[in-house]
Amino acid sequence: xAVGRDKLKRCKRWVVKIGSALLTNDGKGLDQAAxxxxxxxxxxxxxxxxxxxxxxxxxxAEGMTRLGWSERPHEVYRLQAAAxxxxxxxxxxxxxxxxxxxxxxxxxxxxxEDHSNRRRYLNAxxxxxxxxxxxxxxxxxxxxxxVTKEIRFGxxxxxxxxxxxLVQADALILLxxxxxxxTADPRHNxxxxxxxxxxxxxxxxxxxxxxxxxxxxxxxxxxxxxAKLAARSGAVTVIASGREQDVLLRLRExxxxxxxxxxxNEPMAARxxxxxxxxxxxxxxxxxxxxxxxxxxxxxxxxxTGVRSVTGDFSRGEMVMxxxxxxxxxxxxxxxYGFDDAQKIxxxxxxxxxxxxxxxxxxxxxxxxxxxxx
Numbered sequence: 342x343a344v345g346r347d348k349l350k351r352c353k354r355w356v357v358k359i360g361s362a363l364l365t366n367d368g369k370g371l372d373q374a375a376x377x378x379x380x381x382x383x384x385x386x387x388x389x390x391x392x393x394x395x396x397x398x399x400x401x402a403e404g405m406t407r408l409g410w411s412e413r414p415h416e417v418y419r420l421q422a423a424a425x426x427x428x429x430x431x432x433x434x435x436x437x438x439x440x441x442x443x444x445x446x447x448x449x450x451x452x453x454e455d456h457s458n459r460r461r462y463l464n465a466x467x468x469x470x471x472x473x474x475x476x477x478x479x480x481x482x483x484x485x486x487x488v489t490k491e492i493r494f495g496x497x498x499x500x501x502x503x504x505x506x507l508v509q510a511d512a513l514i515l516l517x518x519x520x521x522x523x524t525a526d527p528r529h530n531x532x533x534x535x536x537x538x539x540x541x542x543x544x545x546x547x548x549x550x551x552x553x554x555x556x557x558x559x560x561x562x563x564x565x566x567x568a569k570l571a572a573r574s575g576a577v578t579v580i581a582s583g584r585e586q587d588v589l590l591r592l593r594e595x596x597x598x599x600x601x602x603x604x605x606n607e608p609m610a611a612r613x614x615x616x617x618x619x620x621x622x623x624x625x626x627x628x629x630x631x632x633x634x635x636x637x638x639x640x641x642x643x644x645x646t647g648v649r650s651v652t653g654d655f656s657r658g659e660m661v662m663x664x665x666x667x668x669x670x671x672x673x674x675x676x677x678y679g680f681d682d683a684q685k686i687x688x689x690x691x692x693x694x695x696x697x698x699x700x701x702x703x704x705x706x707x708x709x710x711x712x713x714x715x
Contacts, residue, residue, distance in 0.1 A: 345538055345577060345601050345603040346538070346595040346596075346597065346601055347595050348511070348512070348577055348603075349512060349577070349579070349592055349593060349594075349595050350593065350594065350595050351511075352391065352511035352512045352593075353390075353391065353392060353511055354391070354392040354393075354394070354473070354508060354509070354510045354511050354512075355386070355391060355392070355393050355394070355510060355511065355512045355513075355514055356393075356394045356395075356396060356501055356504050356505045356508070356510045356512070356513050356514070356576075357379075357383065357393055357394070357395050357396065357514045357516065357589065358395075358396040358397070358398070358497055358498060358500075358501035358513070358514065358515050358516065359379060359395070359396075359397050359398065359399070359516045359583055360398050360497070360515075360516060360517050360518065360583070361398040361399050361401070361402040362402075362517070362518040363375065363516060363517065363518055363583040363584065364376065364397065364398060364399035364402065364403070364431070365399055365402040365403055365406060369406070370403070370406045371399070371403055371406075371430055371431065371434055373434060375583070375584075376434050376435070376438055377438050379516075379583070379589070380435065380438035380439055380441075380442070381438075381442075382587060382588070382589040382590050383395065383439075383478065383589065384439070384442035384444060385590060386589060386590070386593060387444065387476070387478070389593070391593065392473050393478060394469065394473070394478070394479050394481060394504060394508060394510065395435070395478055395479065395480045395481065396481045396482070396497055396500055396501040396504055397431060397435070397480055397481070397482055397497075398482070398497045399427065399431050400423075400424045400427040400428040400431050400482055401413070401420055401423045401424045401427055402427065403426075403427030403428075403430050403431055404422070404423030404424055404425065404426035404427030404428075405423050405427070406427075407426050407427060407430065408422075408423060408426060410423070428450075428482070431482075432446075432448050432480065435478075435480050439478060444476070444477075444478055445475075445476070445477045445478070446477065446478050446479070446480050447472050447477050447478070447479050447480065448480055448482075449465075449468070449469065449479050449480065449481045449482075450481075450482055450483070450484035451465065451481060451482075451483060451484060451500065451504075452483070452484045453621060456503055456507075456615070456618050457621055457660065459615065459658075462507070462615055465507065466507050466508065469504075469507065469508050470508060473508070481500065481504055482497070482500075483497065483500055496563045498515060498563040498564050498566070498567035499563060499566070499567055499570065501513055501515065501567060501571075502566075502567035502568070502569075502570035502571040502576075502578075503570065503618050505570075505571045505574060505576045506570065506571065506573060506574040506576075506614045506615075506617075506618055507614075507618075509574055509575075509608075510571075510574075510576050511575075511576060511577070512576055512577050512578070512579065513567065513568070513571040513576050513577070513578045513579070514578075514579050514581070514589065514592065515564050515567065515568075515578060515579065515580045515581070516581060516582070516583030516588065517561075517564070517580060517581070517582065517583065518582065518583070518584065519561070519580075519582060520535055520581070520582045520585075520598075520599065521535050521536065521537075521580050521581055521582070521598075521599040521600035522535070522536045522539075522546065522549065522550065522561055522564070522565065522580050522600040522602075523535055523536065523549065524536060524549055525549060535600065536549075536600045537597055537600065537601065538600070538601045538602075538603065539600070539601075539602055539603075540602070540603060540604075540605050541568040541569050541571070541572035541577075541578060541602040541603060541604055541605065542568075542569045542572060542605055546565045546602075547562055547565050547566070549561075550562035550564070550565045561580070564578075564580050565602070568580075568602035570617075570618070571604075572602070572603075572604035572605065572606070573604075573608070573609050573613075573614055573617050573618075574608050574609060574614050575604055575607065575608030576604070577601060577602065577603050577604065578601070578602040579592055579599050579600065579601050579602075580599055580600045580602070581598055581599025581600070582598075582599065585598060585599075609713070612710070612711070613710075613713050616660065616673060616674060616675060616711060616712070616713045617673070617713045621660075622653070622660055622661055622662040622673065623653050623654065623655030623656075623659040623660060623661060624651065624652055624653020624654065624655040624659075624661045624662070624676070624680060625651070625652045625653055625661060625662045625663075625664055626643070626648050626650075626651050626661055626662070626663050626664070626676075626683075626687075626706070626707075627648065627649045627650045627651070627652075627664050627665070627666060627668075628643070628647050628648055628649065628663060628664070628665055628666070628671070629647055629648075629649050629666065630665070630666065631647055632644070632646075632647025632648065633665045633671055635647065636663070636671060636672055636709075636712070636714070637671060637672075637714060640709060641709060642705040642707065642708045642709040642712070643663065643672075643674070643705060643706050643707040643708075643709075643712065644690075644691055644704065644705055644706060645683075645686040645687050645688065645689050645690075645691060645694065645706045646688060646689060646690050646691070648683075648687040648688065648706060649666065649687070649688065650687070651680065651683050651684050651687055653680060654680055655676060655679060655680050656679045656680075657676065657677060657678055657679050657702075658675055658676070658677075659675065659676060660673055660674065660675055660676075661673065661674065661675075661676045661707070663707070663712070670715045671714065671715055672707075672712050672713060672714045672715055673712070673713055673715065674707035674708075674711050674712035674713065675707065675708075675711040675712075676706060676707055677702055677703040677705060677706055677707065677708065678702060678706060682698055683706060685697050685698060686698065686706070687706075691704035691705070
């Protein structure tokens with residue numbers, strides 16, 4: 342048994358994500374037999390006391406099958422139409438199978454705005470936790486029918502990681518059509534070796550990861566990045582083959598299958614998880630070298646005097662990217678002043694804010710409690 346795998350035995354809450362290629366049997370329609378097997382395993386895990394949130398791909402792929410499309414379209418409106426058609430079959434499949442175990446399911450469709458808006462984030466968190474407490478299995482997917490290209494998560498691996506942050510899950514299980522993460526693409530390199538365990542966030546892992554197939558948006562690269570996101574709240578991530586017999590039950594017993602990616606650091610506070618989960622910045626603050634050092638090395642708040650320039654269109658409380666003079670992202674955080682006011686006070690000491698703006702809000706442009714280092 343690998344050292345980190347024993348944690349899987351002690352977990353209280355898992356987020357399980359199942360990819361499109363698995364659910365649709367590589368584009369041949371929903372694989373009802375496979376769905377039945379996964380549901381049986383989740384039901385058994387629930388019976389043992391484990392809480393499970395299911396993040397399911399497959400709505401677009403199932404819609405493509407129902408509509409007779411062989412290639413995934415690029416136009417957002419056609420993808421949205423496919424998602425609307427396919428979601429019906431996907432939800433019906435889960436509901437029918439979980440009812441065999443006298444278990445209720447709940448459909449949860451999320452958009453990026455549900456994570457980037459603090460109030461909606463907390464509402465989604467409360468709803469999911471209430472469903473879990475009631476013994477319901479939430480089935481989560483991106484709301485493809487209404488989301489726009491500019492504000493989408495990008496893939497359900499990322500969504501799974503953000504849901505893991507949202508509900509403070511102990512583990513994120515990414516089921517795919519591959520055995521795990523290899524040192525090279527095993528489809529093209531016979532010498533590729535399966536990685537049993539590594540650190541989430543290891544820069545070398547992304548170089549080993551490949552691209553997604555024709556059905557899904559994700560590939561191994563997105564799974565590696567998802568593991569890094571999930572690690573922010575202390576969750577371990579497992580990348581494993583969903584076609585492996587009893588894969589979920591065997592992972593629960595800490596069997597050495599798939600790839601385990603473990604966090605490097607302690608979990609963040611819940612508020613900082615939310616900030617870290619933002620994918621859309623409303624603006625950018627460029628800092629001088631002294632301010633970068635104060636943030637990164639001394640854990641200080643960001644004062645206006647250390648900011649050289651500001652761009653974007655943001656209001657108070659929105660998220661901004663914080664960069665050094667060379668354009669490298671050093672942090673992200675919730676800004677205390679809107680763009681117009683921020684533009685007036687940058688480069689100035691905090692004691693001059695009131696005389697410049699006519700009022701005094703906070704002395705920090707971004708408080709350290711609302712800031713997450715990159």
